[in-house]
Structure formats: structure tokens, C-alpha cells
Amino acid sequence: MTKAYPAPSGFSTEEWQYFMKHGYILKPDVLDQDTCNHYCQLIDEVAARSKHFQADKHFTQSNAVTTHKDFEAFIDRASHIGYVYDMYGELSKVHLSQFMRRPKGTWRNFWHPDGPRALPYQVFSPELPLQMKVAYWLTDLPETDMGNLVILPGSHRQQYMQGYDTHDHIEGEMSVCVKRGTMMIMHASTWHKVAENKTDHIRRNIFLTYSPAWICPEDRFSNDETWLASLNREQRILMRSYPDYPYANAKPPAQDFPLFLDRHTGNDRDTDCYREHVELHRRKRLTFHEKLALQK
Numbered sequence: 378m379t380k381a382y383p384a385p386s387g388f389s390t391e392e393w394q395y396f397m398k399h400g401y402i403l404k405p406d407v408l409d410q411d412t413c414n415h416y417c418q419l420i421d422e423v424a425a426r427s428k429h430f431q432a433d434k435h436f437t438q439s440n441a442v443t444t445h446k447d448f449e450a451f452i453d454r455a456s457h458i459g460y461v462y463d464m465y466g467e468l469s470k471v472h473l474s475q476f477m478r479r480p481k482g483t484w485r486n487f488w489h490p491d492g493p494r495a496l497p498y499q500v501f502s503p504e505l506p507l508q509m510k511v512a513y514w515l516t517d518l519p520e521t522d523m524g525n526l527v528i529l530p531g532s533h534r535q536q537y538m539q540g541y542d543t544h545d546h547i548e549g550e551m552s553v554c555v556k557r558g559t560m561m562i563m564h565a566s567t568w569h570k571v572a573e574n575k576t577d578h579i580r581r582n583i584f585l586t587y588s589p590a591w592i593c594p595e596d597r598f599s600n601d602e603t604w605l606a607s608l609n610r611e612q613r614i615l616m617r618s619y620p621d622y623p624y625a626n627a628k629p630p631a632q633d634f635p636l637f638l639d640r641h642t643g644n645d646r647d648t649d650c651y652r653e654h655v656e657l658h659r660r661k662r663l664t665f666h667e668k669l670a671l672q673k
């Protein structure tokens with residue numbers, strides 16, 4: 378059996394503080410030009426195979442990681458999976474994987490937070506996100522009105538917002554203007570909308586959303602067994618495909634632990650918490666943010 382390895386690096390303390398205050402962080406130059414070119418081309422190829430595809434209309438592909446071998450690498454990509462692990466630890470799960478094409482004009486999202494609307498996550502989790510979105514921007518977005526994501530920084534603590542279900546301009550809104558190759562991580566309760574694309578440049582990007590395993594996924598009930606068997610161990614665990622026993626999402630099987638070892642100690646468990654006989658899959662392990670809070 379493949380052995381677990383230490384979690385890749387994640388939030389610095391400064392990044393965490395910025396993320397919790399503003400609801401997002403941006404990291405430029407995470408993907409190089411060749412990688413951006415490759416994925417732009419792949420998005421066009423895979424999109425063109427869909428019966429829903431129209432070159433001049435907005436196109437979203439869900440469960441994108443299953444559509445081409447090269448998208449699988451995003452399930453556990455080292456550039457972001459450590460951030461996810463810092464948030465959701467041993468119960469991290471891919472909630473949704475998507476790629477998008479946003480040409481001129483065409484459909485765009487109204488202001489909304491991600492997740493449930495009638496009973497938002499925020500009611501139960503006023504601080505920590507129960508979904509986090511990882512965006513890889515594959516095309517340059519130097520200006521607004523290029524089909525940009527527009528966010529209201531710091532709005533992840535509010536359940537109501539004047540602009541809900543409109544495209545209204547809201548005081549304090551920020552159009553995400555970035556160089557291609559930038560990675561963004563967003564708290565799912567941050568209110569956001571999409572700007573009109575008034576240019577001839579097609580916005581292309583990849584979104585991965587993660588959640589604790591016990592939140593239902595957005596784009597699948599389960600995954601094909603043959604496909605799952607072709608993935609590496611971490612990817613297979615992160616897809617959390619438990620068709621025979623839904624409650625395994627809350628209590629995954631023993632073989633799915635540890636997802637990662639502690640990145641500093643290399644341990645698969647926290648010490649001095651339980652008596653020896655308690656098995657690994659029944660042990661709570663502290664997340665990055667819990668450890669940070671304990672240091673205060």
C-alpha cells in the first residue's frame with residue numbers, strides 16, 4: 378500500500394489572518410505560461426465535446442477532474458492542497474471541480490454567497506468556511522469588465538446583502554484583476570458576482586471547491602470505480618466516493634486515514650490525546666487554525 382506523506386505547505390500566519398479578515402487571498406505566478414496555455418487549450422477541447430457547448434456562450438463543465446487525465450492533477454495539486462488540509466484536515470473533500478469559458482456578453486452570476494441560501498453555512502459556522510473555492514486564472518484579467526469575478530471583501534460574516542440576486546454596483550466591491558497563473562482562495566461565504574465581459578478575450582479558469590467530507594458534494598453522487606482506481610491514494614480519498622454507505626462521509630473507513638501526515642512532525646496523530654487503544658480513524662486531529670488559536 379502507498380504510504381501517506383506530509384501535507385504540502387499551506388497558510389502562513391499572515392495569509393490566514395488576511396484570509397479571515399478579507400475572505401480571500403491571491404497568489405500570483407502559481408502556474409507558468411505553458412501550463413496556462415495547455416489548460417486553456419484543454420478547456421476548449423473538452424468543452425467542444427459537450428452537446429451544450431456554444432462557442433459564444435458561457436460554458437461550465439462540472440466534475441471537470443473526470444473529463445481529462447490532465448485535470449486529475451488538480452484534485453491534490455501541491456500548490457493548494459496544503460491550504461485545504463489546513464482548513465479541513467483529515468476530512469478534506471473535493472466538493473466541486475469546474476472549468477469555465479466566459480466569452481463577451483452572455484450569462485453571468487448575480488451576487489450570492491456559495492452554499493445553501495435558505496439556511497446559510499454562516500448560521501452554524503460564523504467564522505470558518507464550510508466551503509472554500511480555489512481559483513486558477515488561466516487568462517490575463519488586467520481590467521474590470523472582462524468577465525471577472527467580483528467580490529465584496531470582508532462580506533463573509535454577513536448573511537444579508539443589498540445586492541443579492543442582482544448585478545448592482547455595491548460600495549466596496551472589488552473586481553478580481555489578475556495576471557494569468559494567479560491562484561485565489563476564497564471563503565465561500567464571501568459575497569460575489571460576475572462582471573460583464575465587454576472584450577473579445579474569453580476568460581478561462583479552473584475552480585476547485587473543497588469542504589469537510591460531511592457536506593454533500595455539488596457535482597456528483599459518487600464516482601466511477603474504475604476511474605477512482607486509476608487515481609493516486611490522496612486523489613481517491615479526496616473524491617470521497619462512498620456510494621454504499623453515505624455516512625462514511627462523516628466517518629470514513631480506516632484505510633482513508635491518514636490523508637496526510639503532519640507537515641512539521643511527520644506524525645499521523647496528535648500525541649497525548651487518547652489512550653493507546655483508540656484507532657487512528659477514530660481520533661480527532663487538530664487543524665492548522667485550531668493550533669493557531671491555541672497559541673494565542
Ligand SMILES: O=C(O)CCC(=O)C(=O)O
Nearest residue numbers: 486491525526569570571
Ligand atoms: O465565474 C466566476 O467568477 C464565479 C462564478 C460563481 O459565482 C460561482 O462559482 O459561485
